[in-house]
Amino acid sequence: MQSLEHVIGHSFRDPALLQLALTHGSVGYENQNQRAHSDNQRLEFLGDAVLQLALSHLLFHRLPQADEGVLTQARAQLVSTRALARIARRIGLGAHLHLGRGEEANGGRDRESTLADALEAVAGAIHLDSGSEAAHQFAARLFAEDLEALNRGPLDANPKGQLQELIQAVGTEPPLYGIVGAEGPDHAKNFVATVSWQSTELGRGAGRSKKDAEVRAAQAALENPALHSLLRTTRVQPDEQNRRS
Structure with missing residues (x-):
């Protein structure tokens, strides 16, 4: 996992959290002996909220003249499935996923929803591992290009x-x-x-x-x-x- 930790800019104190964040639900479906909640769905739930907060904070300071509507739409663009999957592909997240055989055979390693969910799960894992400041740094690092793009042209808020x-x-x-x-x-x-x-x-x-x-x-x-x-x-x-x- 060291290569992935280098890309995301975070070294885990508890590497098991990162392993869990990368484990798709299909692994458990194919292994009935695996304990409950041994996939990334709960971390994804947490990571969704973590990214929403981190990006809200970043947008609030980056777009000081924007009203609530513009900020809300900008955040929606940043956390959309397509945008999250694009970032996941950029950092090669798919290569690190743990998938069941069926999911692997059906192209799950490059499926937008799977990649987006895994990226959120990683954000949740970082939050649990080192707190909100580390999660905010993770968001600032990975979303830097997308945040910069907001300054290059008008954003259609509605x-x-x-x-x-x-x-x-x-x-x-x-x-x-x-x-x-x-x-x-x-x-x-x-x-x-x-x-x-x-x-x-x-x-x-x-x-x-x-x-x-x-x-x-x-x-x-x-x-x-x-x-x-x-x-x-x-x-x-x-x-x-x-x-x-």
Whole structure:
């Protein structure tokens, strides 16, 4: 584990905590003799809260002019499944995971949700091993690139609101959101949301909460050329009707 400890910038006093953080639930499923809670799910639960607090603190000081909405959306972006998995891949976390044979065969070592959960579990393990200050240093180190990216351009604090405004400008019905899937344990589900307008699905997104999933679906819709095509068509129709009358 020394190579991983070097990358994350933390040397564990209790190496068993790191081992536990890297142990996927599939190991226990395939070994019924293994004691209860011998996977990373409980550490993941703790690590989720640890990262939320650490990143809230970092964002509060990094974005002194940002209001609550901007800060909330920035944090949601940083702790999304996709963002956490990207950091996990960056540090090679997948190579250190302990997986069951079935999970290994099905590509679990590079699955976004598995990587994101493991990164949260590592944060929880660091918190238990050395306290909140060590966990905050871990977050500052691993999220440095993502935090710096926030300073390079404007952050859209409300994709759902922006989408709503675009659609209201042409005077039609509002976009419709729906949760179409969820996976994972109750305390750490990953939700999948869609957003549709005029019977057309315009965006789909995944997140650790229903709200986060809907926000990502709205962002996907804003980037979808089909939305702007529909907007143009809807705007043209009244003018065409006037000419015909």
